[in-house]
Amino acid sequence: MRTKQEQAMKTFALQLDRVSKVFGDFRALNNIDLRVVAGSIHAILGENGAGKTTLMNILYGLYQPDGGSITLNGQPAVIPSPSAAMEMGIGMIHQHFMLVDTLTVVENVVLGLPGQGLQLSLAEHAARLTELSQTYGFDIDPHVEIWKLPIGMRQRVEILKVLYRQANIIILDEPTSVLAPNEVASFLEGLKRLRDAGKTVIFITHKLDEVAEVADRITVMRLGQVTAETEVASITTRDMARMMVGRDVVLTAFEKPDTPPGPLRVVARNLSAIDNRGIQALKDVSFEIRSGEILGVAGVDGNGQAELAEVLTGMRAPSAGSLAVDGEDITALSVYDRRHRIGLSYVPEDRHHTGLVLDFSVMKNAMLRDFRVAPFSKNGVLDMRRAREVTDAWVKQFDVRLRSVDQAVRFLSGGNQQKLIFAREVECRPRVMVVMQPCKGLDVGAIEVLQRAILSERQRGTAILYISTELEHILNVCDRVAVMCAGRITGILRPQDATDARVGALMGGISEAESA
Numbered sequence: 001m002r003t004k005q006e007q008a009m010k011t012f013a014l015q016l017d018r019v020s021k022v023f024g025d026f027r028a029l030n031n032i033d034l035r036v037v038a039g040s041i042h043a044i045l046g047e048n049g050a051g052k053t054t055l056m057n058i059l060y061g062l063y064q065p066d067g068g069s070i071t072l073n074g075q076p077a078v079i080p081s082p083s084a085a086m087e088m089g090i091g092m093i094h095q096h097f098m099l100v101d102t103l104t105v106v107e108n109v110v111l112g113l114p115g116q117g118l119q120l121s122l123a124e125h126a127a128r129l130t131e132l133s134q135t136y137g138f139d140i141d142p143h144v145e146i147w148k149l150p151i152g153m154r155q156r157v158e159i160l161k162v163l164y165r166q167a168n169i170i171i172l173d174e175p176t177s178v179l180a181p182n183e184v185a186s187f188l189e190g191l192k193r194l195r196d197a198g199k200t201v202i203f204i205t206h207k208l209d210e211v212a213e214v215a216d217r218i219t220v221m222r223l224g225q226v227t228a229e230t231e232v233a234s235i236t237t238r239d240m241a242r243m244m245v246g247r248d249v250v251l252t253a254f255e256k257p258d259t260p261p262g263p264l265r266v267v268a269r270n271l272s273a274i275d276n277r278g279i280q281a282l283k284d285v286s287f288e289i290r291s292g293e294i295l296g297v298a299g300v301d302g303n304g305q306a307e308l309a310e311v312l313t314g315m316r317a318p319s320a321g322s323l324a325v326d327g328e329d330i331t332a333l334s335v336y337d338r339r340h341r342i343g344l345s346y347v348p349e350d351r352h353h354t355g356l357v358l359d360f361s362v363m364k365n366a367m368l369r370d371f372r373v374a375p376f377s378k379n380g381v382l383d384m385r386r387a388r389e390v391t392d393a394w395v396k397q398f399d400v401r402l403r404s405v406d407q408a409v410r411f412l413s414g415g416n417q418q419k420l421i422f423a424r425e426v427e428c429r430p431r432v433m434v435v436m437q438p439c440k441g442l443d444v445g446a447i448e449v450l451q452r453a454i455l456s457e458r459q460r461g462t463a464i465l466y467i468s469t470e471l472e473h474i475l476n477v478c479d480r481v482a483v484m485c486a487g488r489i490t491g492i493l494r495p496q497d498a499t500d501a502r503v504g505a506l507m508g509g510i511s512e513a514e515s516a
């Protein structure tokens with residue numbers, strides 16, 4: 001006969017009691033209590049650096065707690081490793097993909113499968129995978145190599161990998177941050193199907209609308225502690241934002257100062273480019289950006305936006321077309337000259353590969369743009385005292401949560417890494433800025449800070465290309481919105497004309513004459 005307490009615990013797929021985690025002298029998690037009801041969708045909310053990923057890494061056996069206990073399906077549990085977590089029915093999808101680029105989808109899914117998984121042929125696995133993919137509304141060819149897939153599709157492969165291992169508790173760390181709006185809707189439907197099938201979903205996200213749509217309960221974390229736990233049905237997204245950051249947050253479009261447009265700064269004419277697969281990814285793209293203007297680029301991920309950013313920054317040579325800044329043809333100019341002579345700065349989508357050197361300190365990463373010039377050097381000699389002052393100031397201004405500027409950037413939370421890149425690229429006072437998915441992984445408070453900084457750059461006269469799959473973020477700040485589909489710009493709209501129907505049609509490839 002079970003006690004009442006045992007009966008109650010049975011309904012929780014997961015229970016954490018007073019779980020703590022310390023890194024050196026820093027307490028990342030402080031006595032966390034968490035109850036996750038079996039067969040529910042439970043969202044974890046919190047500011048950048050609140051400890052959400054650390055907590056999930058403990059559940060997945062990547063970190064060991066320094067205190068507290070874990071109860072899994074009513075039984076005390078110790079989770080020594082990710083493979084042990086998988087055996088206990090816990091699957092995790094990380095913010096950064098863990099796929100082997102040169103292998104196919106099915107090879108990636110099969111990789112590391114325990115025991116009986118190896119008894120099936122690859123073709124049999126592929127057939128099962130196709131079926132699973134269809135069940136959850138994904139559209140994945142199991143035989144395609146990972147490097148050929150756009151980021152959104154790679155994310156789906158990660159999700160399939162966990163589903164294929166039949167995890168009962170599925171932890172998702174910002175799973176929709178790279179998906180296009182139409183993909184998000186079907187993904188969220190997939191989550192509901194998982195819940196309906198009795199699985200337990202733990203879901204970290206900064207997207208409050210998603211929480212409102214699918215989650216049953218939320219736990220809010222701040223500075224390593226749980227500050228609230230509640231039913232989602234009883235609160236609004238505005239309440240959620242306030243619970244997370246402790247103040248009211250602007251979630252809608254900003255008031256833009258009504259400054260007249262400056263002179264033409266960026267002129268792109270008939271740009272075309274070939275992608276890594278040898279396919280034409282950019283087709284005859286033309287646009288202009290004035291000084292003090294923000295041109296948004298909307299579109300489903302993988303429609304040439306990455307190649308456009310690379311062509312503008314000099315990382316990819318165009319196969320045709322030209323690019324000029326302030327009347328100077330820069331089509332053949334090196335990345336270095338674009339950055340230093342032209343004053344072009346870049347916030348890349350992939351912060352780990354292009355934006356940061358993960359094992360360098362925060363201060364060295366801040367200096368990366370050009371350590372040979374002021375404020376980091378004086379008369380050709382590094383000025384470390386000044387570098388420290390400047391980095392400290394940026395950290396303060398952009399609220400980068402860290403222990404010390406000497407800390408390796410690898411150990412900053414994802415959102416705080418992003419804030420650091422943004423600070424470095426905006427504080428050099430560029431003439432042209434290319435920002436790609438700048439709000440990816442940022443909490444609502446940080447998004448507000450970053451978008452205000454973009455608007456003050458506009459005010460200063462910078463020409464800004466703002467590429468994002470988040471139409472709402474684009475509309476919050478941009479003066480005009482270009483929509484891309486299959487490598488082309490299918491239309492350029494004023495924000496007030498960018499209705500869902502018009503943007504949706506343009507994203508689907510139905511061109512219209514430029515209306516702005």
Ligand SMILES: Nc1ncnc2c1ncn2[C@@H]1O[C@H](COP(=O)(O)OP(=O)(O)OP(=O)(O)O)[C@@H](O)[C@H]1O
Pocket residue numbers: 023026028046047048049050051052053054055401402411412413414415416441443
């Ligand atoms: N291995 C580590 N060593 C040192 N500090 C760490 C380590 N991992 C995380 N931290 C620190 O713990 C804190 C919590 O980080 P965590 O990644 O859990 O935050 P988060 O809530 O997931 O943030 P985000 O929303 O930005 O992803 C941060 O201050 C981070 O710098």
